[in-house]
Amino acid sequence: MEIKKVGVLGCGLMGSGIAQTAAMAGFETTVREVSEDLIQKGFAAIEKSLAKFAEKGTITAEQQKETRARLHGTTSFDDLAECDIIIEAIIENLEEKQNTYRHLDAICKEETIFASNTSSLSITQMMAATSPARQRRFIGLHFFNPVPIMKLVEVVRTILTDADVYEDAIAFAKKLGKVPVRASDKTGFIVNRLLVPYLLDSIRALEEGVGSIVDIDNAMKLGCGYPMGPLTLGDFVGLDTTYYIAEIMFNEFREKRFAPPPLLKRMVMAGLYGRKSGRGFYDYTNDPKNPTPMNLV
Secondary structure (H helix, E strand, C coil), rough: CCCCEEEEEEECCCHHHHHHHHHHCCEEEEECCCCHHHHHHHHHHHHHHHHHHHHHHHCCEEEEEEEHEEEEEEEEEECCCCCCEEEEEECCCCCHHHHHHHHHHCCCHHHHHHHHCCCCCCCCHHHHCHHHHHCEEEEEEECCCCCCCCCCEEHHHHHHHHHHHHHHHHHHHHHHEEEECCCCCCCCCCCCHHHHHHHHHHHHHHHHHCCCHHHHHHHHHHHHHCCHHHHHHHHHHHHHHHHHHHHHHHHHCCCHHHHCCCHHHHHHHCCEEEHCCCEECEEECCCCCCCCCCCCC
């Protein structure tokens, strides 16, 4: 099936990025949000991003205009009924997602592919909320932030995903200008399966006095050539997000390497989420950033 019309659920950080990427690739794209205010907020972020691309010469002023013209906002599920693929990027709550898919399943055409951008929840559990015919057309499309820049997308298949649907999804990801990697529906997929234990181990190393925040980060940057250290990366991803994903992965596998360290739990309880809250392992309220003072003993 040729994908022409794209639907996106959610116009937050990830949803707006996915919508922008689809529109830049030439797809008519409709974004659904719960309120007009959230649509306008998301579209303002898209326009700001497009302006940066135009300033850098990545796209022309005409392409910027054409991309914006392909984007449409709505608060109605009905406006997604004729989409060829719908990519969900709403709150990471299984019940909310299942209710959304259940509603869409009843109004969308039978050919529509359902995709979730979840980073941690089970695609199969979401798929189960839809009809047997739709379950064959259900996949994961896990993009990375910032979506218009990051090249990777994990294309996830369940044990029921139709082979042709999966290949259509791979082809679609390539048309978006992404590099798709094939993954099965196992919690964490590829990236988080490997990344989360690394982030958790860096926190354990800090807890155990192996090194300071700065020394742990510098060791991994300069010793392994990583663009940022693990504690800085944790702040960027969001320590609350990391904790949430780790909890899901530990509940799935029951392996110590996925268990959130006590320090991470206490930082989240204290509201130290990272960049988003202004403080995490580093304090971002001042420039330059400095390590956040913590009593670790």
